[in-house]
Amino acid sequence: MARTAGSIIANDPSDPLAHVTAPPLNETAAERQERLEKETEAKQVSDGIDRDIEAEREATKARKPIKILLLGQSESGKSTTLKNFQLMYDPKAFRLEKASWRAVIQLNLVRSFHVMFDAVTRAQELNQKGENALIIPPELLRIKLRIMPLLAIENILIRRLTPEGSGEVEAVQLGASTGLAKAERTKHYIKEVAINSTKGWKEAFTGNPASPTRQSFESGDDIDWNDPKDPGRVIHECAEDMIKFWNDPIIQRLLNQQNMRMQEVSGFFLDQLDRVTAPRYIPTDDDVLRARLKTLGVTEHRFTLSTDVATGKLIGRDWRVFDVGGHRSQTAAWVPYFDDMDAIIFLAPISCFDQTLAEDLKTNRLSDSVQLWEQLVRNQLLRETNLILFLNKIDIFKAKIKSGVKLADYVVSYGNRPNDFESTVDYLRKKFAGILKEGSPLPRHFYGHLTAVTNTQSTQYILTNLQEMIMREVFVKSSLL
Numbered sequence: 337m338a339r340t341a342g343s344i345i346a347n348d349p350s351d352p353l354a355h356v357t358a359p360p361l362n363e364t365a366a367e368r369q370e371r372l373e374k375e376t377e378a379k380q381v382s383d384g385i386d387r388d389i390e391a392e393r394e395a396t397k398a399r400k401p402i403k404i405l406l407l408g409q410s411e412s413g414k415s416t417t418l419k420n421f422q423l424m425y426d427p428k429a430f431r432l433e434k435a436s437w438r439a440v441i442q443l444n445l446v447r448s449f450h451v452m453f454d455a456v457t458r459a460q461e462l463n464q465k466g467e468n469a470l471i472i473p474p475e476l477l478r479i480k481l482r483i484m485p486l487l488a489i490e491n492i493l494i495r496r497l498t499p500e501g502s503g504e505v506e507a508v509q510l511g512a513s514t515g516l517a518k519a520e521r522t523k524h525y526i527k528e529v530a531i532n533s534t535k536g537w538k539e540a541f542t543g544n545p546a547s548p549t550r551q552s553f554e555s556g557d558d559i560d561w562n563d564p565k566d567p568g569r570v571i572h573e574c575a576e577d578m579i580k581f582w583n584d585p586i587i588q589r590l591l592n593q594q595n596m597r598m599q600e601v602s603g604f605f606l607d608q609l610d611r612v613t614a615p616r617y618i619p620t621d622d623d624v625l626r627a628r629l630k631t632l633g634v635t636e637h638r639f640t641l642s643t644d645v646a647t648g649k650l651i652g653r654d655w656r657v658f659d660v661g662g663h664r665s666q667t668a669a670w671v672p673y674f675d676d677m678d679a680i681i682f683l684a685p686i687s688c689f690d691q692t693l694a695e696d697l698k699t700n701r702l703s704d705s706v707q708l709w710e711q712l713v714r715n716q717l718l719r720e721t722n723l724i725l726f727l728n729k730i731d732i733f734k735a736k737i738k739s740g741v742k743l744a745d746y747v748v749s750y751g752n753r754p755n756d757f758e759s760t761v762d763y764l765r766k767k768f769a770g771i772l773k774e775g776s777p778l779p780r781h782f783y784g785h786l787t788a789v790t791n792t793q794s795t796q797y798i799l800t801n802l803q804e805m806i807m808r809e810v811f812v813k814s815s816l817l
């Protein structure tokens with residue numbers, strides 16, 4: 337450090353360097369003047385260096401990426417939340433992936449029909465045994481026969497979506513998402529495709545050589561519409577019969593009778609059959625958000641926010657969002673990511689209060705979410721990490737409560753409280769907040785949101801506010817360093 341005009345230090349008897357820094361004896365006025373000028377100049381240089389170091393330190397702090405981890409049980413909405421981030425901060429890349437998502441949507445659609453075919457088969461089996469099930473009229477059976485090619489399409493799509501090493505097909509028990517009686521559930525299996533997101537499954541679809549300079553998916557540039565093997569062709573050919581089959585009152589009664597709520601089966605596109613089976617169908621942003629593809633492993637997604645929401649400065653800050661697989665076999669992979677996260681968004685799909693886990697038919701989904709939340713809250717590694725709770729699938733929850741399903745039948749502690757939306761949701765919110773308050777090793781603020789992450793508008797509003805909050809906290813923390 338440069339000195340201020342030497343005199344203060346030179347006069348300090350405790351300074352061991354006083355004799356070095358003291359002004360020379362017998363200094364003339366001109367010499368003194370020259371010395372002081374040099375000292376001032378040196379100080380200016382030194383101050384400049386100090387400022388540069390400080391600016392560099394600030395810039396490093398500002399450049400340190402902000403990390404968010406998405407957690408929650410399988411089908412809680414983690415990947416859908418990630419899609420909202422992508423749509424907000426990297427819409428171009430999001431839209432360029434639509435060719436891949438088109439295949440996923442087709443698979444979701446075909447899978448829904450597979451579920452319905454199984455329901456018909458079940459009714460026929462019961463009738464053969466002399467049990468009183470619904471009689472399926474021959475005309476409906478003829479329609480079913482005509483749309484059977486959908487099952488072959490399912491296999492083709494699965495093969496295309498899971499090029500070697502990129503995914504796996506699991507026999508997932510059908511019952512958990514349908515509300516079938518327990519004994520029935522274990523007998524029926526349906527394939528669910530899981531994708532190891534670190535492998536390039538999307539590349540299988542985004543490489544139409546006819547359009548090497550893909551600009552926009554909106555024009556359908558990315559799809560080889562002339563491909564004779566495009567599954568969209570068969571789906572379109574079956575469209576009329578698919579619509580008839582799904583809307584048939586017997587099918588609807590059958591599904592009701594078997595307690596199968598198709599609207600709750602992930603990737604529900606049956607209410608949009610006209611559009612989704614069209615010959616040149618291109619998924620909308622909302623379709624991509626509703627498409628269901630199970631995650632395996634952990635993926636990191638990077639976004640750059642050009643404005644620091646805390647300070648309003650333009651800085652180009654990196655955000656990293658980590659999406660994980662929520663299936664029980666995947667949860668061991670979460671822990672290494674606990675270190676160094678700025679926030680965790682935990683999704684609890686509260687609409688599943690009357691369902692069990694696909695991987696463990698004895699465990700209620702809501703109580704599984706509560707347990708996971710409790711474990712996170714109490715985890716010492718996370719004691720300084722912001723935990724943000726999304727009580728998700730609020731749209732399905734609302735409809736379910738309205739249709740008369742009773743929370744108290746599944747959550748005994750709910751007792752005699754009224755079974756309306758406000759009371760039920762308030763109870764669940766307080767339950768999660770109470771766990772946070774009691775279980776946190778250090779005091780924490782409760783950030784709880786009611787969400788339907790398939791709704792981009794409300795979700796993006798929540799995410800923007802959250803980012804602001806996280807930025808502020810990061811800013812305060814780093815200022816204290």
Ligand SMILES: Nc1nc2c(ncn2[C@@H]2O[C@H](COP(=O)(O)OP(=O)(O)OP(=O)(O)O)[C@@H](O)[C@H]2O)c(=O)[nH]1
Pocket residue numbers: 408409410411412413414415416417602603604625626627628629630631632660661662663728729730731732787788789790791
């Ligand atoms: N209606 C409705 N559907 C939702 C909501 N959130 C997610 N979904 C749908 O639920 C399905 C599962 O969501 P994902 O985001 O794939 O779930 P995940 O947590 O990533 O599941 P894993 O990858 O298995 O861990 C998808 O089809 C979503 O579109 C919601 O709030 N409302």
Ligand SMILES: [Mg+2]
Pocket residue numbers: 414415416629630631659660661662
């Ligand atoms: Mg996922």
